[in-house]
Amino acid sequence: MASPAQQLPPGWAAEWDAANQRYLFIETATGRTQWEPPAQGPTDPIDAHGPSVSPPPTMHGHTKRRQYAAGQTQAYYGAGDALAPEPSYGVAGGAQQQQPVPSGQLFTPGLAAEQQFAAQQQQAPQPQYHAPPSEQPQYINAPGFGQEPVYYPPTAPINQLADQFGQMGMGQKPLQLYTTNLLTSPPDPRELARPPPEIRLPPNSCITTSPYANAEYSYQRSTLNAIPTTSSLLNKSKIPLGLVITPYRTLKEGDQPVPLVTDTVIARCRRCRTYINPYVQFIDGGNRWRCCMCNMSNEVPQLFDWDQVRNQPGDRWARDELNHSVVEFVAPTEYMVRPPQPAVYVILIDVSHTAVQSGMVATATRTILENLERIPNEDERTKVAFVAFDTSLYFFSMPPGTTDTTMLVVSDVDDVFLPKPTDLLVNLSEAKASLESLLTRINDMFQDNHTVGSALGPALQAGFKLMAPIGGKIIVLSASLPSIGAGALKNREDPKILGTSKESGLLQAASPFYKTFAIECSRAQVSVDMFLFSAAYQDVASLAYLPHYTSGQTFFYPAFNASRSEDAIKFAHEFGEVLAMPVMLEAVMRVRASKGLRMASFHGNFFVRSTDLLAMPAVPTDQSYAIEIQIEDTLTAPFVVLQTAVLHTTCYGERRIRVITLALPTTSSLSEIFASADQVAIATLLANKGVERSLTHKLEDSRDAIMQRMVDILSSYKSSMTAAGAGASAQLAISENLKMLPVLVLGLLKNVGLRQSAQIPPDLRAYAQALLTSLPSQTLIPYIHPTFYSLHNMPPEAGTVGENGVIMPTPLPLTSERLERHGLFLIEDGQTIFLWIGRDAVPQLIMDVFNLPNYEVLRGGKMTLPVLDNPFSQRVNAIIQKSREMRRGVYYPHLYAVKEDGEPPLRLWALSCLIQDRADVLPSYQQFITQLKDKVNGANNY
Template identity: 80%
Template sequence: MGVPAAAAPQLFTPGLAVENQFAAQQQFPAQPDYLNAPQTAQPGFQQQMSAVTDQFGQMGLGAGQKPFALYTTNLLSSPPDPRELLLPPPEIRLPPNSCISPSPYANADPSYQRCTINSVPTTDGLLKKSKLPFGLVLTPYRSLKEGDAPVPLVTDTVIARCRRCRTYINPFVQFIDGGNRWRCTLCMMSNEVPQLFDWDQEKNQPADRWARAELNHSVVEFVAPAEYMVRPPQPLYYCFLIDVSHAAVSSGMVATACRTLLESLDRLSNEDNRTKIAIVCFDVALYFFSMTPDSTDATMLVVSDLDDVYLPKPNDLLVNLSEARASIEALLGRLGEMFQESHSVGSALGPALQAGYKLISSVGGKLVVLSSSLPSLGAGALKNREDPKILGTAKESSLLQPASSFYKTFAIDCSRAQVSVDMFLFSASYQDVATLACLPHYTSGQTYFYPAFNATKSEDAIKFAHEFSQVISMPIMVEAVMRVRATRGLRMASFHGNFFVRSTDLLAMPAVPQDQSYAIEIQIEDTITQPFVVFQTAILHSTCNGERRIRVITLALPTTTNLSEVYASADQVALATLLANKAVERSLSHKLEDARDAIVNKLVELLSTYKSSMTAAGSGASAQLAISENLKMLPVLCLGLLKNVGIRQSAQIPPDLRAYAQALLTSLPSQILVPYIYPTFYSLHNMPPECGTVGEHGLIMPPPLPPTSERLERHGLFLIEDGQTIFLWIGRDAVSQLVMDVFNLPSYDQLRGGKTTLPILDNPFSQRVNAIISKMREMRRGPYWPHLYVVKEDGEPPLRLWALSCLVQDRADMMPSYQQFISQLKDKVNGSSY
């Protein structure tokens, strides 16, 4: 998980904390009284920092060959410290001369590809003994933030691949035979170096092969030659399917969507001026719009036959964005008014999808669906199956499975035709998110959910407009297929994420959005005899401006026969990400209770094995609960996962909210998934004076606190955030000056709780709080725009309970606190020892 630049000074120079604070007090103006509360010390972090200084050799290329030291910690006496989740994963210590490049970018950055274990066991027996899940977590197209290095592009179409296993040349190959051949890292085959590998085609002169990007970078993109194309790169086609029923129009969804799309036309990918766009509206009928390049008029054509959907006109329904711009703008400008008087309450979503498919399936592209109610007419019609009586029971998981086979079958047809579907869902009542999310799931799209959307609340309109605009304007990779290869003896066993598995290991993705994550479980089939193994992910795709490319991501990891090295190299963030994906899958194939049990059982297995193999207690009962230092946050991440809306035990969670949470758990990259299951918690009223101001590495964020209500103070102001929602919690004894400085209100009693936009006031504290909230929204990868809620300590119970449910170290409902959870684990570990 990437460390926010702003946090770097606090993370890596804790010894200077007192000095920095003193210096900061010299630089910053005097603080209001409510900022001078004493800082709470956070134990357990400083002792780690000596280990962290070693980790700057993160890529470990030939350096530091000492074996991993295993540090054991007692979970009963070392409380979780959220700052540990900002540390890099355990370093990758490759044997000397594994890599032919001295480049620091030669091994995969964890934000692109990370493994649950950074020292791979040589045998399946050793892996099974460790009880650690073995898998990869991939985000092949992560967005680039300011300061991120761009992915190098190889433009000469000279692509060296192994003749046998088709691996791409990378920094871990060996050159042999005087540099004329190279040995594949995966299957050891000897291959010829292409003739033009050492030639600069632009300058028509010899080139230095050691400067080639693919020998120095783990993440590289190749411009593909003609043989990588089944057909020439196609233009980009967008078809927007907009619900215009009474619910959609009266909520303001239609007007907001049209305005946002109108303002985003310049941001749609259209560099080659080939992009085409169609707009189809639906309620109890389908409404097509015929647009012509030389006019500002659009003719509406109504199709009311929903059983046999047809296109009412062979052309002018899907139009060139550049040529018909005036007509598209005029239509979007008045679309909201056209259906203003609509009183229809049905939704022909299935027939609308069929119509959109007919429009763009010859080429492929994006179906962007905006729907405000349960589909009720034609193919794919659904019934309300929400039944409060089965919530919280064994039958609840049936509500999380698709109710109709139409959507999965349709999605597979879409995948075959290179059509990807994004769903934006807005219903105030049951909408069957579980069934509708099938479409994005199998077509590598994404689901967005806005329950009870109402555009008269400016916060609702801003959130949807921001996310909708981001999604339709992000660069997308179309007609993609992904394959992960690994050193002989390793096999990709199962795949999690939004795609369709076309053959045993080929993942079909009609369009790959940025910041979407995938998890792959790995099996060890044969004893590995190599000193290190290599995983290589290759994605063949077309860019949105019509260029065929291959993105290649290579990760090399050392092998080991030593169980302590396996434990010392485990990556707790990657493990939590893989467990979240496995839990969702299990809740759908079995029951929600089985998913929760599987998480707890995995932890008990892991802790029991660690105790018997790695501690003096052996198989006897122990007063401690031991785990390696680098895994000490795994139990609290698992507890957060058990308490997440996606799988938590409760009879109060509507199935739509649960299904949406599961869609997030299986698609968010680790950097956003971790706060989603283990929310970030800050104290604002007494944060250090430099927090919220710009430092050398950007905005300085407050130090995170463990998410527990023990840290809440009655006079305080706190911020709780899970990547999807931000809560500003204010204690009932907050002084009037704090309320005035932040909310511009004379007292706590005047303050209203609920969804809000914070004013930016003319005082330093208001500006710092606003800067922290802005930074929080900006630093998470993905298009999400979290709502901000003000929560009063004695305010509305549902809102208070929602905010407190993010404090996952507390006891809630039937779920234990962190201390109780650890005690239960200890009892189970000791119980299984007799």
Template identity: 80%
Template sequence: MATPEQQLPPGWTAEWQQAHERYLFIETATGHTQWEPPAGPAPPPSESTPAAAAAPAHHGKRRQYAAGQTQAYYGAEETSMLQPMSQPPPQPGMEPQLFTPGLAAPNQFAMQQQASGQPPYFDPSHGQQQPDYLNGPQQPVYPNPNALADQFGQMGLGGQKPFSLQTANLLTSPPDPRELSLPPPEIRLPPNATVTPSQFANADSSYQRSTLNAFPNTSSLLSKSKIPLALVITPYRTVSENEQPVPLVTDTVIARCRRCRTYINPFVQFIDGGNRWRCCMCNLSNEVPQMFDWDQTRNQPGDRWSRPELSHGVVEFVAPTEYMVRPPQPAVYVFLIDVSHTAVQSGMVATATRTILENLDRIPDEDERTKIAVICFDVSLYFFSLPPGQTDPTMLVVSDVEDVFLPKPTDLLLNLAEARKDGGLENLLTRINDMFKDNSIIGSAMGPALQAGFKLMVPIGGKIIALSSSLPSIGVGALKNREDPKILGTAKESGLLQAASPFYKTFAIECSRAQVSVDMFLFSSAYQDVASLSCLPHYTSGQTYYYPAFNAARAEDALKFAHEFGEVLAMPIMLEAIMRVRASRGLRMSSFHGNFFVRSTDLLAMPTVATNQGYAIEVQIEETINAPFVVLQTAILHTTCYGERRIRVVTTAYPVTSSLSEVFASADQVALAVLLANKAVERSLSHKLEDARDAVFNKLVEILQTYKSSMTAAGAGASAQLAVGENLKMLPVLILGLLKNVGIRQSAQIPPDIRAYSQALLTSLPAQLLIPYIYPTFYSLHNMPPESGTVGPDGTLVMPPPLPLTSERLERHGLFLIEDGQTIFLWVGRDAVPQLVMDVFNLPSYDVLRGGKTTLPLLENSFSQRVNAIIQKTREMRRGVFYPHLYVVKEDGEPPLRLWALSALVQDRADVLPSYQQFVSSLKEKVNGNGGY
């Protein structure tokens, strides 16, 4: 075997190699990706040396944890162990130090307080001794982070390191929520896979991740593993201030393969002295475009190797005119507002119109081309005409809803900037609630209103935002109340989750063809048939938002809706989009999950692409893969809301393996959970809810059976253990959380609207939001470390350490927070001391505390400020528009609220649903062939 020195590509100096190795160690030990190369530019490939041969070994990007975050997760003492060069690299084969149940470390903060002579809880703002908040459950000793990082670093894919598969016993390894924050198994590509030594060559997992980070070379190997192969994609996620934006290529020079149409990317090869490039998908040789090496900004020769498309896995191109069928469309918003008696009385109309009014400046309109229209409806349709220069709108009523027509050819769809010049639009939005405040009409012509909005915008396309407070009852798309408590929990229940009228799917397909998407905001306190109405967003790439029993008189309801609606209005949208995923030879996209319409075999039509929507695409291996790695590339052609045609390209390369152990070691448990959630919802609609639950459970059993028979000494015989790879250790509890999720849970008590909305979330949320939705976050607040709830050294808020989701951690004197991204519960123990209740709620004792939906006061003591900061951070830390309600739950309070909060603790037994220990025991029985769940 050649030494590392002998393997160095030409021009790759020993100094560069040392720096690269140092970068690899830092990355493996800490998850950091900061590589400081030696001074001087990277050695460019010579004409005689292909660029790919001159590139160093590329290693997948690992998620970076800032110092404050690391300290929040592991504590100050362990954080010091994570300094990059403070200890030798971890040795291959080193076993993780898993904690033993029953052994625990004392609370560090309590020890510090005791050592200093202070009482266990001391708030300097009071200047006196406080009651004990801290005598809480002892914290577990979590795995050594270095050992966990080493576990992922030992994947010897591509021949990079000796391979060592780590096995865990689920019976003795309780779930550790922090493992869900670890990066996915590292993508270890073979040497010379990339043309530039960029750490960003592979797309970050937040944009695109696979259920397997090493692809099997044959379909039989994939079948043997029982692990489904799929991509989980969030192509347009929001980018925070401390993140790098997606690089933009503005010179309209776009290099694509002539045969398979793949976009040039970091995994191609340059040949023929750099004049041609070989496609990484189909191996066709293509000419390099003439202007590829020219800097158009400076009008001089450019540096090819600095082009973003050769160094970044996520890049966006400004498209030339040949990518346009028509001139870029403006952004168009048509608001359909229910003004029936129910809608007006609930305060929805007033809140909606005020929110639109307050957010007019945030609606994307930099080029002043954005158009807007407002149509109100009850059993009739109400259009508003505002000719240029007028400030008083004219209302036009159409009462014939059987044959919808536009009452006027012009002045109904308004230019946003022009309509605001003289205050006409503001005047209209201010007056709508007063116009209908005494409306006593009950009924909803939503279907005709949708048709009217469609007619208004069909020549252009855009977004319909429909706000409805009652079941559609008049005209096309009218629905009947089909909620029947007798069939809940039976085999017939899945019928309630399917659309009751064919209108909604056929209309959605019409919308998709015309580049119109629909967002639904639903507010009814009675049955509204969310299952039927959510068809529209599902097939038009929109989103459903549901506010059951909305009442704007409750400040919390009005705030939640106004916040989410305002964020939707301010969100930059991608218009008239199509998406396609290309892959290396031998791979084919086989099925698609998410909010879109499949226009042809693999072309996904998206009239608009909202930010932070997730999609799952299953991949099939059609023939033996002989290449050392495969490449998958997602491309989305779209028009920005500012009138620019663009293409976003997301590229990821994965090594190919013939080893079953490498397949298991590369499995991504988060991506698997996202895929199985999508497949479970799909199966519940095509079959029965019970079939969906069985299919998910059986898939987990198959994976564990294969692991046991192929990766452990027990083989096909019975085993006292339940073995799984360390990287899949959280998959069983994620599956248990999915089985207990409202969307597919076994229960005869879940209203069909609530279940249908949950299913809409399960099929549209990105991984960052979906994982807490099926496995919530659980914090202990009364004894959290002193730095929790304060700003850390990196400028971000330090969150408390998460706890396993079991009521064993609840204490009678404690204060706990449970949240799933949609709802926040603040659990107050019945023996909570008066001082804690005073510090948090400004009330004298637990007895006078009221449970239910609330807004927490911000008081002048540090504990209140820390708790408020944690709640605020919880609402902000995940991508998306959702603003979770806060519920105070008393331990001996209202039973429905208590049961709702406790249902989030998915490791507990609930009704007919097993606890985690029971679930794992049934898995063991099933894996050993003795029955099961």
């Protein structure tokens, strides 16, 4: 019988698929595949079922060509197209409806975005704060939601197959666009718990059926899950295009661990250096692969199909880099400029009179002592040093093999030098006894220190000299304004300029030392973390430049006093977590994208070393970065790929590369662009852009730019997607998936970092801006849109333990209309927790929660809630504990009891979290929406 190869036209090859007992036909030039044989020519069609052929001859049990693993080729070549039919409803026959529709009507064709929600819930681990969606339509008509019901489209049951193929987009159709009227749809906080709009890739985009083939959004999310094909189309939508990346997010219980490829076989594109991923194509019988970014044809590495552990042929389709979008490679030696550095920690402790009296020194040394075992040191190479400072520098020499410690004083802070070449930076394992002895004595050494002043700059220079040859982390504990030597600062806090156009000057560094020193640190792979404790002005804006440019973190404890146990516990928790945190050292990050896309601007804590290479001496976990993207050329491919690669050394001495790959479809449909917009990613990007603009321009300019962006998006939607077009409209229309964006924007405009006010101290504002530009979306969203619960009448299951841990109450809209005079409420933003107690709260409630006889004897303020022997107390405590633990990050929020008729500053602070209310000169949500409507109706036609 003739072999199929003899019947094929030139440029085609046949390959036997053992799993399906039939041939696959491959066009060698393009890698395109099909089950049916290609036609010889227009006049010589071959029978549609293909020729009758025998399996190919084998050689010693193997076919002549490289074989794919049994059963995998079917998924690779997309034989499952017909296996996942998808329902279509809303338009007869599934015809596409392109014309604008009035608000409230449905753009239909295809599967509702909400249907994929259930599949995504099963496919990928979800952050714990996500509430499961209802399986049925919900009509919310409770007080405060207005009279018009909010409709949620039903979630269709998703079978296992659709669950498997959901991310791959088998037989996908465009996203449906639902229009909602903001004037009659008040914000429902539960909307923020939904995942982003579904990513619908074209059929056969992915070579694997793995549910982990596309990036889980807690690692990398785009503001648009369908990318416009042209920049003019993107400009028409007015939605900013950007990526929010959290490359090293913590793993919670139930999260999928990041797979580790240990064989050092790393396949990369020869031209654009993209790492092989689930969106490449194998061609030439599997011997080559085509890059999904630049279409370059590359050789498959020789050992790619070899199992080095078992020393036998391996299954290519089981390789992690083809099944997971987030993967880590152990890097071979060519990825190293030098041998992997050990983890190095130099801790600078302020021992001035203020620092000792506040209890900071005692709390810090006790915390270090308690966490010595938790400091990453698996390879026993970790090194540590301590430098104390006031107006002089105090070094501690710890010779090996002894517990004796010698203190060496350097009082010349203008020309900093190391008093001894050795024994200042010591091996953590070898000098453990000396370190423990030293840490128990530091506070006593300086107990009677009456020196006032801070040589922080010289202390930083000393720390840098200690570690510059290696790199690592400098952790600064400072309790006063730097006043002596390099980096000395003056008190520039001036109440008269707060709230004026000059205020943004207070948010910039007062001394060039902090930026130039930070760049020097970045070059030497040194990162700086700042822990700031002053009760007076400390110039957080200047000091935060160090973490900003060296990929560190800033922590601020205003008016810290360790005699208040709450202060000591918060600092000890956060400092201990930072010490124990696994850190990615000497890291560089680059984001690559498909042809036609360019990374335009970068936001976050790093230094841009070249046009697109971000230098990060030490990457902390749960730190986020935002990158704006430009469309430079028309996108002709059906989908694009965005890949983040971070080359780093683990704190255990191993060089690794973490690769995060996100594939997104392209579209020329404006309705699909709106339907794919991710409101959480957009708010995160706007927070970063807003802070940057407040520093380069003015705070007022920043607020205006954010407001204008919201107006532009609404104007574009109105003119393009609704029947009103360019005329005036009584409605304010937006797509269903963006209906929380206005309240997030309002929350951002009311956040301490950007809020219009003459009452916000510059230190508090600068710290808030540091949080706005570094928090991951999961922590940032509650920071700008706090969570609000009613506790006195919560459902009986709230506060008890369910399948996914403690069950939380339903969040309420952020308005004081929901406060009741007899009630108990919780408001939290990830940094602070308020317990609001109504003035008519019954004595039994006060007794059950606070163990006090009545409301009158309750004192407001910072507190620790007692755990009492009654179910309600235990449930309230469980909810508070869960609020502290459920988000990623090291933060441990303070708890404040706020009485309805208590201290005005505390009441106003708590009420400022209810962002839908009017406050001072800031509008309520209804006023804000009305302002937006007026601006949109008055805007030019786009």
